[in-house]
Amino acid sequence: MSSDQQPLLRVRDLVVEFNTEAGVARAIDGVSFDIYPNETVGLVGESGCGKTVTGLSILGLIPSPPGKIVQGSIEFMGRDLVSLPEEELRNIRGSEISMIFQEPMTALNPVFTIENQMTDVLTRHQGLTRRQAGKAAIEMLDKVGIPIPEQRIKEYPHQLSGGMRQRVMIAMALSCGPKLLVADEPTTALDVTTQAQVLEQISLLQDEFHMAVILVTHDLGVVAETCDRGIVMYCGNIIESADINSLFNHPRHPYTEGLLNSIPRLREKKVDQLPIIPGRVPDLFHLPEGCRYGDRCNRVTDQCRQTAPLLQSVTEHTAVSCFHPVTQTSG
Amino acid sequence: METLQYIIRKLITGIPLLLGVTFISFMLMVYFGPDKTYELLGKNATQEQIDEIRHQLGYDQPFFIRYADYLKELVTLDFGHSDSTGEPVSGLLGRTMPISLALIIPGFVLGNLIAIILALTAAYHRGSWVDRLIMGFSVVGMSISFLIVIIAFQILLSSSYGLNLFPVRGWNMSTFGNYLSYVTVPTLATVFVSLGYNTRFYRAVIVEEMTRDHVRTARAFGVPPARLFYKNILKNCMIPIITRVIFSIPLVVISGSLLIESYFGIPGVGKVTFDAITTGDQPVLKAVVGMTAVLFVMAQLVTDILYRAVDPRVTLK
């Protein structure tokens, strides 16, 4: 990441709403961020804050109905994905931008072989014949560290372990050489060792393929270890975005600080959930007028309760939305 | 090889089931079925005459001997002669079975195929007017009784009040043209009646499958919507579809062929069974009941094998 580079992905003012029985839920409310080529950006935040929806929006996969991108732009290599026709978007999905999902157990189709599913992607996007695609798929499986790939490829998903399936997903996602990989909690369902291996595999391949990665995770340790930058989301907003050093050493938003303080020691054990901060996330139908974190914040003032702070740049690559950011070097 | 072994194993395990089903049906026939004695002798028979007849009918034998005889009849397919016509039962069934099959199969197959296509279309356009139109018709189809449908089709298509294109009653398979003219109206009625239920069921199955994670994955890899349906979703829906198709066979065979054959005057198994019930023709009833039990067990076997064919997670054990 450097300032002279053009961002690969430029999300501006994204608003996503869901029509539910209880009313319109604004799951993403004015999110803006950039992703530069080759970098890894961690996207963290409590459950329900909109990480998955953000990822799905990039690929135009918001389930509709009930969901809809009501505002904003997602510019990817010069094209606005929000206004792009569906057919063109399909050509981008799985080839220029790939997404892998949390649940390796269910993300693959149980009634088709790995080969069938992988060659399907390759023949569609790369124009390969079935045969060539089969060979390319085996090579890809080898790259993600699957032993005896020419045998494994004939198997069905249920014959593979969770870690293996996630590797298959990665192989499939990278098979067309995407520029951007959205990895939505790719390791949450895996055990610690497998998790580490899978993440390592992603980093290795990232260098080989020169792609950017958006890594959605609950695990701040993973962010610290693998990401160049971190974006912290809260309740449909980005509340802080910074390079990994600033984020971990000098968190500016009280929420980020709270998250960091409540982790006993990074990487000590696998974390399935973000550390607990007292209080509750407001639900999308009863948002406070001011700062959404206000009720849980120890620095809250009247100003916070009346107006919502906007995300403001602090330095070139750090931004925070807080009227009273944590000032530097407290520890 | 694996499949063959499985079939053999399944056939063997089917034997107790077959014994159970035939035993129960035989018991019901013995205790609740018609007693021919008085029918044959009239009111004022002497005890000797009664004993004589009961001996001839085998009624004096112990229950298990009679059941064993019945099993022997089933295995050899020799059920004796019909009480009412004197025709050998096996010949009677051999003659009427093809008629019933030729009558039922087109409606059954079309009723399911069209339903699957409509269900896919509705699910594909779910929420839109296409979906609402299809589902609206399904509800209408479901709420009209079979009898009314039969009569309405007969009036519309086969009477001088309507188009008068087809014969109202009877059956003739001597040429394909004849077959078509006799099978069309019953087929239309069957399709009309089954379509609503089938479409609703299949649409629900498909829509449910559409919410699965693997469908989202497929979309994330750029699978076009039409392909998504006929490749990624349809195969996953096959287990509930197969289950429904196979389990609706008994219903179709019994209610379908009974009703249709009697309303269209078609001499099929349904008609034979109906007559046998009303006249208490035991040899025919025993044959029909036994064959139905065999059919059930075979259907189960076929279902299991088909499951395996569409879903690799199902193991043949």
Ligand SMILES: Nc1ncnc2c1ncn2[C@@H]1O[C@H](COP(=O)(O)OP(=O)(O)OP(=O)(O)O)[C@@H](O)[C@H]1O
């Ligand atoms: N299909 C949907 N219908 C209605 N609301 C939805 C739908 N999908 C997401 N939402 C809402 O959008 C908000 C954000 O959800 P999202 O899945 O992005 O959260 P997340 O940050 O990924 O959480 P998690 O860490 O649990 O995966 C939630 O409040 C959720 O209720």
Ligand SMILES: [Mg+2]
């Ligand atoms: Mg999520």
